[in-house]
Amino acid sequence: MSGHDIVRVAVVGPTASGKSSVAMAAALQVAGTELVSVDSMQVYRSMDIGTAKPSASDRAAVRHHLIDLVDPDVDFAVAEFQRAYRDAVADIAARNGRALLVGGTGLYHRAVIDDLELPGEWPDIRSRLLDEVADRGAPALHARLVELDPVAASRMEPTNERRVVRALEVCEGSGRPFSSFGPGLDAYPVSPIVQIGLRWDRSVLAERIEIRVHHMMDEGLLGEVEALARRGLSRTARQALGYKELLAHLDGECSLDEAVEQVVVRTRQFAVRQLRWFGRDPRVQWIDVADDPVGEASPAVVAALSAPRSDASA
RNA sequence: GGUCGAGUAGCUCAGUUGGCAGAGCACACGCCUGAAAAGCGUGGGGUCCGGGGAUCGACGCCCCGCUCGACCA
Numbered sequence: 001m002s003g004h005d006i007v008r009v010a011v012v013g014p015t016a017s018g019k020s021s022v023a024m025a026a027a028l029q030v031a032g033t034e035l036v037s038v039d040s041m042q043v044y045r046s047m048d049i050g051t052a053k054p055s056a057s058d059r060a061a062v063r064h065h066l067i068d069l070v071d072p073d074v075d076f077a078v079a080e081f082q083r084a085y086r087d088a089v090a091d092i093a094a095r096n097g098r099a100l101l102v103g104g105t106g107l108y109h110r111a112v113i114d115d116l117e118l119p120g121e122w123p124d125i126r127s128r129l130l131d132e133v134a135d136r137g138a139p140a141l142h143a144r145l146v147e148l149d150p151v152a153a154s155r156m157e158p159t160n161e162r163r164v165v166r167a168l169e170v171c172e173g174s175g176r177p178f179s180s181f182g183p184g185l186d187a188y189p190v191s192p193i194v195q196i197g198l199r200w201d202r203s204v205l206a207e208r209i210e211i212r213v214h215h216m217m218d219e220g221l222l223g224e225v226e227a228l229a230r231r232g233l234s235r236t237a238r239q240a241l242g243y244k245e246l247l248a249h250l251d252g253e254c255s256l257d258e259a260v261e262q263v264v265v266r267t268r269q270f271a272v273r274q275l276r277w278f279g280r281d282p283r284v285q286w287i288d289v290a291d292d293p294v295g296e297a298s299p300a301v302v303a304a305l306s307a308p309r310s311d312a313s314a
Numbered sequence: 315g316g317u318c319g320a321g322u323a324g325c326u327c328a329g330u331u332g333g334c335a336g337a338g339c340a341c342a343c344g345c346c347u348g349a350a351a352a353g354c355g356u357g358g359g360g361u362c363c364g365g366g367g368a369u370c371g372a373c374g375c376c377c378c379g380c381u382c383g384a385c386c387a
Contacts, residue, residue, distance in 0.1 A: 039351090040351065040352090041351055050351095051351085077349065078347075078349090078350075081348095082348090106350070107346075107347075107352095110347080111348095116347055118347060118348055121348055155346080156345080156346075156354075157345075159354065159355075160345090160353065160355080161353080162349075162352080162353050163345095166347085166348080166349095167347095169348095170347090170348095178347085179347095184346095184347080186346090234349095235349065236349050236350095236352080239349070239350090239351065239352055241351045244351085265339090269341095270351055273350090274351090276345095277346085277350095
């Protein structure tokens with residue numbers, strides 16, 4: 001009923017680690033498996049090449065969830081993702097299937113597997129706070145947060161505008177300390193979901209990223225971005241890697257070669273951030289991949305998917 | 315062949331009337347609860363092209379080379 005009897009395995013890892021193909025291979029071997037993408041950018045329709053969405057044939061062969069949820073000109077955030085996830089799990093349950101999560105977005109992944117309690121939104125308060133930040137600076141607001149919620153204040157840099165504003169917004173809006181919403185991301189509760197992480201030597205992964213970015217260009221990423229630019233991209237969608245940099249080039253800010261090089265560098269940095277995020281979670285079981293992710297990792301995923309249920313609560 | 319300019323961190327470049335060598339980016343490490351492919355923080359890095367000279371002291375001034383660029387022949 002919590003969904004944990006049908007969601008038992010997640011594949012995580014950095015971009016270009018091959019987690020999608022590993023998950024696809026595993027899904028084909030275990031009947032009834034449906035894939036759930038845990039990816040903050042694949043939720044946008046029409047952003048296909050740059051987000052490395054699964055192919056049409058893969059999507060025809062195995063049911064995929066949480067892809068193409070909204071148009072690229074609308075904002076999307078973790079709370080909506082959480083809601084969509086619950087719907088997807090209910091859907092899979094109704095079919096008596098089993099879900100295999102494939103995740104690259106750390107926060108979204110935690111939000112669903114640990115069912116984070118997300119505070120609400122108070123747009124009026126937020127916009128007032130943003131005005132204040134603009135003329136007084138984030139540290140001034142951080143000083144107020146120290147009064148209202150010292151725990152939350154101690155968890156962030158006084159110069160981090162977004163986090164300071166968000167924490168104050170929640171404190172003032174909800175009347176509760178921001179830090180009272182759940183135990184925090186550094187708590188890793190026991191979970192029935194087996195998490196399998198794909199890990200590569202960093203320099204090898206860097207090469208894969210470079211190849212992948214150039215491949216995306218060959219596939220027509222620039223044209224995709226041009227078409228999206230005409231329609232307009234939402235604030236959240238336009239920060240996707242590959243899109244942001246090519247938009248800058250289309251605006252005349254840099255040459256195409258410079259933009260592509262930036263995509264490579266920024267993607268590499270992103271991959272490192274992902275590795276660190278997931279690497280901190282002691283529940284992840286890592287598989288070191290040398291060159292063939294499907295061959296080296298999918299057997300473990302298949303085994304986890306088809307293992308007998310161990311939870312007595314089911 | 316001649317003239318001028320350049321040579322400083324992995325890269326692009328600041329810099330000092332001669333007094334402990336800097337920035338941005340990259341890289342490493344850390345943080346993260348409604349923008350998360352976002353955002354924030356910390357750190358390691360140097361034969362200042364090479365050699366000689368003058369000076370208490372040279373990355374800086376003088377001399378000799380080397381490399382690159384532009385221009386003139």
